[in-house]
Amino acid sequence: EGQLVESGGGLVQPGESLRLSCVASGFTFSNFAMSWVRPAPGKLLEWVGSLLRDSITTRYAASAKGLFPNSRDTAENTVYLRLNSLETEDTAIYTCAAGRVAGRPERRPASWNYWGEGKQVTVSS
Secondary structure: OOEEEEEOOEEEOOOOOEEEEEEEEOOOHHHOEEEEEEEEOOEEEEEEEEEOOOOOOEEEOOOOOOEEEEEEEOOOOEEEEEEOOOOHHHOEEEEEEEEOOOOOHHHOHHHOOEEOOOEEEEEOO
């Protein structure tokens, strides 16, 4: 059974940066697009961004300013999310997910196969 485990969250001050990691196991990592989501007001979840299966193509939400999924390490079955210039409203639980989908993963979150438990990021002075 596939599993995703996030790490790297914590408390930071406004303007600081943070990198989250998501380690995959139990499935063929290279066959899956990896995405990040977080809760948002008025929504269940807000899509932050995705890295496609080619490990090169990155897609991210324009509204998630300063937040970019930046890389995946296929050898280590890990994907990273770099959170830059964090603001207090970026405080949230960030969750990674894996979907065996082509094209635009953000259009088919219901088809994503595996979800992590999420990692808390708190931005506060």
